[in-house]
Amino acid sequence: MNIYGVALLALSYLLGQWLGEALGYFIGINANVGGVGFAMMILMLLKEWFIKNNRLTHEMESGMDFWSKLYIPVVIAMAASLNVKSAVSAGTLALAAGSIPVLVCFLVFPILVKNFSPKSNGNPS
Template structure:
């Protein structure tokens, strides 16, 4: 049932928020540190684990896929609500970090695209055509 996908998402979100709050306390920051990202990683890991061990029905997988697809815009919206104005007024560190991360990501993508000399991936085989044990 699709509701199980929602339940899995809720469990991962709660675990991520609690872990992010604990990280914030450990680091001495008065906020959640990476809770949404941790929740997303937990959702991906739980989905892969349950899918490999046969514990994820088709409806549950559809529910997890649906909410997983909606999760990225939620993360973007939450990041947009961060106090960017205060960070910019607090000093140039935020601007330097943002520019640096964009440059590093761009350089990494360029390096990977230039060094990858392999053949293109084979066409994707539909999941229904694979034997049950091949997942």
């Protein structure tokens, strides 16, 4: 059912927006910094958690796949509407806001791969 995908997408979107607002507040600007990126990461982590705990049904997987495929075009449309001139004029802050999440992802990705890799069933293939 697609409703499961909508519920998880909504949950990840709300958490991501909250984290983006909190990050913006902590850096000292009145803006959402990386909220959509946080939401995408939360959605991926939720899906992997469901897979790891054998709670992902076919209906849930198809719903999540459907909405995650729609999510990327929405993100691109949102990014296209941003004021690029003001982001570039921010200089160092814009570079930090772009490079810090990338570096964090590079550090976190190996941990995620290690912890969420599928367990072998003992049969050599």
